[in-house]
Every structure is written in C-alpha cells, then in structure tokens.
C-alpha cells in the first residue's frame with residue numbers, strides 16, 4: 001500500500017517520515033511579522049503526527065522577509081547583499097521562534113541550514129542524510145532552511161520547494177506536504193474565473209508544467225507554482241508522494257486530510273537511492289547529444305555507448321553527472337559519466353573496437369552505465 005490520497009499523509013503505516021514545507025507567503029504576514037498564533041496550530045499538527053508514530057522534518061521559509069522587516073528593507077526591491085543581510089538577521093528570529101514554539105509542546109528543534117551544493121556532492125548529501133537520521137532517532141524535529149546568507153547564483157535553490165524535495169529524498173521520507181496560500185495546482189492561474197484544481201497528478205509532464213506561473217502570489221514568496229512542480233518532479237522520481245495544500249487554515253495538516261482539498265502528486269517510480277540522487281541533481285558541468293538509435297536504446301534500459309554520441313558540450317570530469325539530450329535538444333536523461341569531456345569527444349560516434357587506439361587503453365564498457373543513468 002502506498003500514499004494515494006491526502007489523508008494517507010497522516011497514516012504512519014503509509015507515511016512514516018514526513019517533510020512539511022511552510023512557504024514565506026504563509027509564515028509571514030503583510031507587515032513582515034511571523035504569524036505566531038497560526039504557527040502554534042501547525043505545531044499542534046506536528047505533535048499529533050508524532051503521537052501517531054510519524055517522524056516530521058520541517059522546511060521553513062521566512063528568514064529574508066523577517067530580517068528585511070528588521071532592517072527596513074521590507075516591501076522594497078532589495079539588492080543581493082541586502083537580501084543576504086536580511087536572511088542573516090531573520091534566520092535567528094525564525095529559528096528561535098520554531099525552537100520556542102516546539103518546546104512549548106514538548107519537542108526539541110534542530111536547525112539545518114543547507115545550500116544546493118550540499119545536495120549536489122555525494123559526500124555532503126550523505127552527511128546531511130545521516131544527520132537527519134540521527135536527529136530523528138533522537139526524536140528531534142529538524143527545521144531546515146536554505147543558507148541564504150552565503151548561497152547565491154548557481155549554488156542557490158532560491159525557493160524552498162525544491163529544497164524540501166531534496167531534503168525528503170536525503171532523509172528517505174515517504175511524503176512531502178507543501179503548505180502554501182493556494183489549495184493546489186490549477187489548470188491555469190487561479191485568478192482566472194474558470195480555473196479548475198487538479199486532484200491528482202500522475203507525472204509532471206510538459207502539459208502540467210505549462211499550467212504553472214513562476215510569479216509568487218505574495219510579496220514574500222519565491223518561485224510560484226513553477227517551483228512547486230519542479231519539486232514534485234524531484235519527489236516523483238525518488239518515489240516520494242507530494243501534496244500542495246492550502247496552509248492558511250488553523251491546523252492545516254489536519255484540515256487538508258479531513259477536507260481532501262489539495263493536489264496530490266503520485267510517485268512515478270521507485271529508483272534506488274543512488275539513482276534518485278542523480279535524478280534530483282540540478283547543476284551540471286556538461287551535456288552530450290545522442291542520435292535517435294541511442295535515445296531509443298536508453299529508453300529500453302540500455303547503457304549509453306560512445307557510438308550513439310553526436311555532440312559533447314561543456315567541461316566535465318569522469319564521475320560528473322551530466323545531461324543527455326536528443327537530436328531536437330530535449331533533455332532525456334541524466335547520468336554519471338565514465339569519461340571526461342575530452343575523451344568523450346574523442347570517441348564520440350566510434351564503435352568500442354575503434355576506441356582503444358584513440359584512448360590508448362582498453363575502453364570501458366559504456367560512457368554511462370545503465371545503473372548510473374536516470375531517464376526523465
């Protein structure tokens with residue numbers, strides 16, 4: 001049995017480990033103040049989940065909005081350094097609020113500040129995983145945010161939705177709930193009069209992605225619905241169910257379960273933990289383009305051979321995760337390469353028997369082995 005409806009996120013036999021993400025739009029009011037009374041009710045939900053035997057990890061946004069209010073930057077266009085300074089100031093308040101409110105209900109909080117890079121490198125990813133595991137074993141509630149004071153540009157998630165999906169993956173969670181200010185994914189912007197909510201999504205296809213807007217509905221949110229769909233994609237590939245629900249009610253987890261309002265994204269497959277990590281990677285040093293025969297062999301579960309490569313881009317090393325594209329430029333897979341970019345380029349289009357003379361050593365069986373390859 002697997003998670004199949006919103007109420008299943010409250011069932012410890014189906015969802016033993018749950019990640020709950022609280023967006024800036026919910027946590028902070030229009031004046032940049034934390035909605036403390038509402039947050040207490042979220043924590044009641046967390047306590048009840050733990051009483052039922054579930055383990056809960058929180059991903060909490062809000063540091064920039066809270067800090068901006070204290071520094072006089074709230075509601076204005078901020079420079080990068082103003083946003084980073086705001087995060088540094090706001091995070092202390094955010095963490096102490098979580099710590100105090102969890103303590104009021106007998107729980108201990110732990111702060112984990114992570115960046116995209118902490119998930120892209122396998123070693124740091126595993127370090128984060130084991131810390132989550134140990135904290136949960138000690139009945140602590142990890143409260144995670146992006147380390148916004150140091151994460152900029154390409155090492156930054158920006159939105160906390162994808163961070164939540166990566167956290168869920170790294171702590172082997174069964175489910176992720178994204179609490180936000182809208183009760184799920186609509187087939188067009190919810191402001192449109194004929195917009196309809198989707199109850200269940202089986203795979204975030206291009207058609208589903210086209211429904212979302214990347215504009216936040218509030219002054220403080222980041223990434224809008226687009227970021228949530230990217231998070232859903234990471235989760236579905238890792239075999240984790242994800243729900244987008246309206247968190248504005250008191251006790252929003254209970255409300256969502258009882259009223260079944262929200263959108264549920266069902267897991268697509270259950271890759272190995274290693275493949276799921278590759279599938280969730282977001283930063284790449286290079287890519288290769290393959291011909292149609294190779295693309296269809298990959299879809300049949302084969303390894304990627306040099307003979308099918310038509311183009312090599314970027315400057316990657318052996319062991320890097322790169323992207324694989326078809327002839328029309330669509331990204332079709334991600335995988336860990338056995339060769340650096342220079343060698344890949346030298347052997348592209350060549351059968352295995354011709355590669356030894358080029359490389360000066362016996363070639364490996366494949367450029368990307370099927371065990372290190374994830375189809376998208």
Ligand SMILES: Nc1ncnc2c1ncn2[C@@H]1O[C@H](COP(=O)(O)OP(=O)(O)O)[C@@H](O)[C@H]1O
Nearest residue numbers: 023024025180186211213216217221222224225
């Ligand atoms: N197709 C859609 N369905 C639902 N909401 C959408 C859609 N497209 C854009 N949105 C917007 O996404 C917003 C939620 O994202 P965001 O403001 O980033 O929230 P959070 O801060 O909780 O992450 C909603 O308020 C809504 O205005």
Ligand SMILES: N[C@@H](CCC(=O)OP(=O)(O)O)C(=O)O
Nearest residue numbers: 023024061062063064160222
């Ligand atoms: N890490 C940032 C949160 C970024 C953000 O607002 O994300 P989201 O809540 O997904 O719209 C912060 O704490 O301010």
